[in-house]
Amino acid sequence: MKKVLAVAGLIIFAACATTPHKSSGLIYMQQGLYNKARVEFQAWVQENPANPEAHIWLGRAYIGERDYLKAADEFVKAYELDADSGKYKSEFGENEINTLLTAGKTLFQQGDDEGALKFFNYTIKLNPKDERAYLAIAIIENKQGKYDDAIRNATKAVELNPQDVQARYYRAKFYSQVGKTEEAVKDLQEVIKMDSTFSKAYFDLGVLAFDMQDFEKAGQLFEKAYNLDSENIDALLNTALSYYRMSKYEDAEKYFREYLEKQPDEYNIWFTLGACLYNQNKMQEALNAFDKAISIKPDYEEAYSFKALIYNQLKMTKELNETIKKIQEIKGNNGGK
Numbered sequence: 001m002k003k004v005l006a007v008a009g010l011i012i013f014a015a016c017a018t019t020p021h022k023s024s025g026l027i028y029m030q031q032g033l034y035n036k037a038r039v040e041f042q043a044w045v046q047e048n049p050a051n052p053e054a055h056i057w058l059g060r061a062y063i064g065e066r067d068y069l070k071a072a073d074e075f076v077k078a079y080e081l082d083a084d085s086g087k088y089k090s091e092f093g094e095n096e097i098n099t100l101l102t103a104g105k106t107l108f109q110q111g112d113d114e115g116a117l118k119f120f121n122y123t124i125k126l127n128p129k130d131e132r133a134y135l136a137i138a139i140i141e142n143k144q145g146k147y148d149d150a151i152r153n154a155t156k157a158v159e160l161n162p163q164d165v166q167a168r169y170y171r172a173k174f175y176s177q178v179g180k181t182e183e184a185v186k187d188l189q190e191v192i193k194m195d196s197t198f199s200k201a202y203f204d205l206g207v208l209a210f211d212m213q214d215f216e217k218a219g220q221l222f223e224k225a226y227n228l229d230s231e232n233i234d235a236l237l238n239t240a241l242s243y244y245r246m247s248k249y250e251d252a253e254k255y256f257r258e259y260l261e262k263q264p265d266e267y268n269i270w271f272t273l274g275a276c277l278y279n280q281n282k283m284q285e286a287l288n289a290f291d292k293a294i295s296i297k298p299d300y301e302e303a304y305s306f307k308a309l310i311y312n313q314l315k316m317t318k319e320l321n322e323t324i325k326k327i328q329e330i331k332g333n334n335g336g337k
Helices: 002-018 020-031 034-047 052-064 068-082 094-109 113-126 131-143 147-160 165-177 181-194 199-211 215-228 233-245 249-262 267-279 283-296 301-313 317-333
Strands: none
Touching (some): 020 034, 034 052, 052 068, 068 113, 094 131, 113 131, 131 147, 147 165, 165 199, 199 215, 199 233, 233 267, 283 301, 301 317
16 A cells, blocks of 8 residues: 555646646647637746746747737747756747747837847847847847848848848948948848839939939839838939939920829928929929919018019019018018028
8 A cells, every 4th residue: 555655646746747737738838829829828827936948938929919028028038047057948949939020010119129139139049140130129229220230231231132122221221321322222122123023122222313413224123112101202202303304394284284283282392393394495384383382381481573574574573572562571581581
C-alpha cells in the first residue's frame, strides 16, 4: 500500500509541475476561445512569472483577441527572460514578429516614437534580416532629425531586400532632405523601374526637376503622377504650375481649372489662373478670375492691383478709379503697408 501511495504522489507532483493552466489554455486556443485561453495563461504567468513559454502563450492569446500591444509586451518579456539560454527563440515565428511590427506601427501612429522603436528593435533581435523593421526605424529617425541614421537604416533595408520599393522610395526622400539630389533621383528612378505605377515616385521626381527649373520634365512627371493617382491634387496643381512657368498658358489654364473644380475656395489659385488668362490676353476671363479670388478674400490687394492693370490697358477709367480707391482703402486698413 505504501508503494502505491508513493506512485500516486509522484503523479500528483508531475501534474502540478506542468500546471493545468497551460493544458487548459492550449485547449481553449484550439477551440478559438481566446478570452478563456488568456485567463488561463494569465494564471500560468502569475504562477510562474519567470517562464518565457507562459508569456509567449499569453501573447498568442492576446493576438487572438486582437490586442496586439499587450501581445507584443508579452513577447518582449518572453525574449528578455529567455535571452541567456535562447531555448525558446525558435518559438518566435512570423505571427509573433508581425505582432511586434504591428504594435510598433500602432504606437508610431499614436505619436509614441520611443515605444514604437522598442518593438521595432526587438523585431530585429528576433530576426536581424527583417528589412521592415529597419525601414520603420529609419522613418522614425528621419522624423527626429537623425538624417544620417535614417539613411543608414534605410540602406540596410535595401541591402536586405533590393526589391523593396518602399525602402528605396523612403531612402530617396531622406537623401533629398539632406541635399543629395543625385542619390535621390537614382533611387526614385529605380523605384519606377521596379514598379511603373508608383505614382509618388513620379511626383517626387517632379519636385526635384521643378527645383532644378527643368519645368518641362517636371510637368511631364507631375502629369504622370496625377494620371496614376487622381486623388493627388498636388500633382494636378504642380502640373499647372509647371506649364505656367514654361509660358504654356493654354495648358496651364486647363489644369488650373481642373484643380479649382476640386478646390474651389483656393483664392490664390484663382489669382494665378487670372494671371494665366491675362497672359493669353483673355482680359474679361482674367477679371472674372480675380473677382472670384476677391469674393473669397475681400482684402486681396494683389488681385485688385491686377484688375487695375487690366482696366488701365482697356482704358476703363471709371472702373480703374474705383479699383485704385479700393486698393488705397485696403492699404489704409493695413497701416499703409
